[in-house]
Structures are given as structure tokens and as C-alpha cells.
Amino acid sequence: MKFLFDLFPVILFFAAFKVYDIFVATAVAIVAAILQIGWLWFRHRHIDKMMWSNLAIIVIFGGATLVSQDETFIKWKPTVLYWLIATVLLVSNLIFRKNLIQAMLEKQMVLPSIIWNKLNLSWMGFFLLMGCINLYVAFGFSVDTWVTFKLFGATGLMLVFIIAQVMMLGKYLKDTPQILATSEQSNATEKIEDKMSKEQ
Numbered sequence: 001m002k003f004l005f006d007l008f009p010v011i012l013f014f015a016a017f018k019v020y021d022i023f024v025a026t027a028v029a030i031v032a033a034i035l036q037i038g039w040l041w042f043r044h045r046h047i048d049k050m051m052w053s054n055l056a057i058i059v060i061f062g063g064a065t066l067v068s069q070d071e072t073f074i075k076w077k078p079t080v081l082y083w084l085i086a087t088v089l090l091v092s093n094l095i096f097r098k099n100l101i102q103a104m105l106e107k108q109m110v111l112p113s114i115i116w117n118k119l120n121l122s123w124m125g126f127f128l129l130m131g132c133i134n135l136y137v138a139f140g141f142s143v144d145t146w147v148t149f150k151l152f153g154a155t156g157l158m159l160v161f162i163i164a165q166v167m168m169l170g171k172y173l174k175d176t177p178q179i180l181a182t183s184e185q186s187n188a189t190e191k192i193e194d195k196m197s198k199e200q
Contacts, residue, residue, distance in 0.1 A: 007155065009033045009058070014151045022071045022143055029074075030062045050085070057081050075138035075146065078154065082131035086124045093120055109169065119165070126161050130154065 009032035017025035033055050040047055057080055064073040092098045101123055102116040111119075134154070138146045 005036070007151075008036055010151050010155075014147055017144075017147045022074065022147070023066060023069065025147070026062045026065050026074050030058055033058050053084060054081055057084070071143060076135075078134045078150065079131040079138075082127040082134065086127040086131070089120055089124045089127075093117075111169070115169075119169075122165070130157065133157070 009029045012032045013025045013029040016028040037047055037051060037055055057077055061073045061077040061080065065071060089100055092100050099116050099120050101120045137149045
């Protein structure tokens with residue numbers, strides 16, 4: 001259900017384009033994104049930073065499309081968002097020494113640091129590639145093809161990538177209880193040794 005809710009603006013964008021044109025679709029997508037933010041705030045009183053970023057980008061690039069009556073701006077919107085996410089992952093890792101993928105998933109699984117780093121790099125690479133693919137489709141094919149790709153192609157690629165990630169992490173998910181048990185045993189051993197050293 002959440003997956004469909006996240007796609008809400010894109011679905012309405014696609015439907016409006018099929019009925020009207022790219023400019024009406026752009027206006028609909030802007031309104032849908034604003035309503036989406038409003039609903040999330042009403043229900044949870046909290047909005048993810050990425051949702052705010054997405055809203056800002058669609059308002060800026062969508063607004064530029066409507067003002068100039070030039071579809072170029074809205075075609076760039078997905079690429080800007082994809083590359084922004086990749087940049088955030090990179091900067092957080094290099095400058096702030098924080099792996100955002102690990103921060104999101106570490107409560108669900110226990111992985112070696114090298115695997116967390118590979119995951120972070122793979123997501124960065126995926127979003128960089130998606131940005132390039134969007135530009136290729138947007139400016140290499142018709143607007144109709146791009147709008148269809150935006151809903152079905154991009155979403156399909158995302159699902160394929162996530163499934164590939166899950167398959168890659170399968171063995172680590174199976175080993176998680178064992179890793180946790182080993183970690184707990186190690187902590188217990190350290191506590192015992194500490195207590196013995198104090199008693200001596």
C-alpha cells in the first residue's frame with residue numbers, strides 16, 4: 001500500500017498525460033506531490049527529508065515547465081532527484097563517515113562493514129545510472145515513451161534492483177541469528193574477563 005502511495009504523483013502524472021498533455025500532467029503532479037506531503041503531515045506529523053527534496057524539485061522544475069511551456073525542465077526532474085540521492089549517499093559516507101544504507105537497515109540485519117560499504121556503493125551507482133537512463137529516454141524518444149517509462153520502466157528497474165539486493169543479502173540474512181549470538185557471546189566474555197581483572 002505504501003508503495004502505491006509513494007507512486008501517487010507519478011500515477012496521476014501518467015493518467016493526466018494520457019487524457020490531456022504534458023503541461024496538464026505536470027500541474028497535476030505538482031498538486032499531487034503537495035497533497036501527498038499534506039497527508040503525511042496530517043497523519044504522522046513528520047516528513048522525510050527526501051520527500052521535501054522531491055517536492056522542492058518537482059515544484060521548481062515543474063513550475064519552470066509551466067511558465068516556459070517547455071517540457072525540457074520536467075524531463076530533467078527525475079535525473080536531478082536520482083543524482084541528488086546518489087550525492088547525499090556519497091557525501092554522508094566520505095565527509096560525515098555515515099553509511100545511510102546501514103543506518104536504515106542495521107536494525108533488520110547484521111552485516112560486516114565491508115558489505116555495508118558495498119551496499120552503499122551499489123545504491124549510489126544505481127541512482128547515477130538511473131539518472132543517465134532517464135536522460136537517454138527523455139531526449140532520445142518521444143514524450144509519450146518517456147512518460148510511460150517514468151511509471152513502468154523506472155519502477156520496474158527499481159524492483160529488479162531491490163530483488164537483486166535481497167538475493168545478494170540472502171546468506172547474510174540467514175546468518176544473522178548466528179552473528180547476533182556470536183556478538184552476544186563475545187560481549188559476555190568481555191564482561192567476565194573485566195570482572196575477573198577487577199577481582200584480581
